[in-house]
Amino acid sequence: MNYSVNKEDLVKLGFLNIPVDNIDLNDEINKLKKEKNAIILAHYYQDGDIQDIADYVGDSLGLSQQAAKTDADVIVFAGVHFMAETAKILSPEKKVLLPDLFAGCSLADSATKNDFAEFLANFPDHTVISYVNTTAEIKALTDIICTSSNAVQIVESLSKNEKILFAPDRNLGNYINSITGREMVIWDGACHVHEEFSLERILELKTKYPEAKLIAHPECEKPVLIVADHIGSTSSLLKYTKEDHNMTYIVATESGIIHQMKKANPDKHFIPAPPKDSTCACNDCNFMKLNTIPKLYNCLKYELPAIELDNDLMEKARVPIIRMLEISERLGL
Ligand code: 13P
Ligand code: SF4
DSSP: OOOOOOHHHHHHTTOOOSOSSSSOHHHHHHHHHHHHTEEEEEETTSOHHHHHHOSEEEOHHHHHHHHHHOOOSEEEEESOHHHHHHHHHHOTTSEEEOSOTTOOOHHHHTSOHHHHHHHHHTOTTSEEEEESSSOHHHHHTOSEEEOTTTHHHHHHTSOTTOOEEEESBHHHHHHHHHHHOOOOEEOOBOOTTGGGBOHHHHHHHHHHSTTOEEEEOTTSOHHHHHTOSEEOOHHHHHHHHHHSOOSEEEEESOTTHHHHHHHHOTTSEEEEOOBSSTTSOTTSOTTGGGOOHHHHHHHHHHTOSBOOOOHHHHHHHHHHHHHHHHHHHHTTO
């Protein structure tokens, strides 16, 4: 088969990590932002240079709250696909751009529409709570969405005798069960990054730095959570490092968050929790790290790649997200 590949098209679609011209990309991004009334939302797992140029940096909950309330015409979502999709569902009239369309999520991919629908059919009397790390199709099959910032509170907002099915993260689900005493049915999915942390190597670090506290995201496996001094969403971990008086922390979540931790606590020492495989950097999210400043510039310039979703699907998926936002607002989260 013959392919005719146009370099400009590849750049527009985010396949090439190079700018078209030799220019100061940060300046150009700021100019384009003004020109197009665009806003850049970045997740804590992005590289520091992207976090620094963003209008808002936050966790999944904060980012969806920002996406729902912004009056910008264009949202550049420096994060992964399900996050940009959530922004599009909340603001369908806006253009939502993702610098690299391949910025996916292994956890979201662990629940596919048909398998999930089949699984749900076994539990018809259960309320379905899904983590925001899901595709729009899974959200459309869900009663209430949650993030790691509000998962415990969302579950607790339901009466004690309500039967709950939780998806897709088994570690977060088991953690919520342990905190709330519920017996939620849990979909067997996981994040490849958070399951990579090595308890053995963390304990070695604890021996080397006995004063260090371990802070962990609830997507980590149970043995890691058991030895953690604090468990929480990315924003909760960041807040903890600001309010706590310790000076050294082992951080068991994606290392991008350390950028904000260092900015907020320049005198403190942050050690990324090590992966099981000492030869890889697999405690970094390869999907999050696909986004780069040149791709961000190109996507703002060409307004590509843009998130496109079917209107019916968006309508169905919006209902459980709005429920989450309303419960969160009511609880002051
Ligand atoms: P937060 O909800 O803490 O932002 O985490 C999102 C995520 O993808 C964790 O891997
Ligand atoms: Fe998904 Fe895991 Fe990456 Fe978070 S860290 S975006 S859950 S693959």
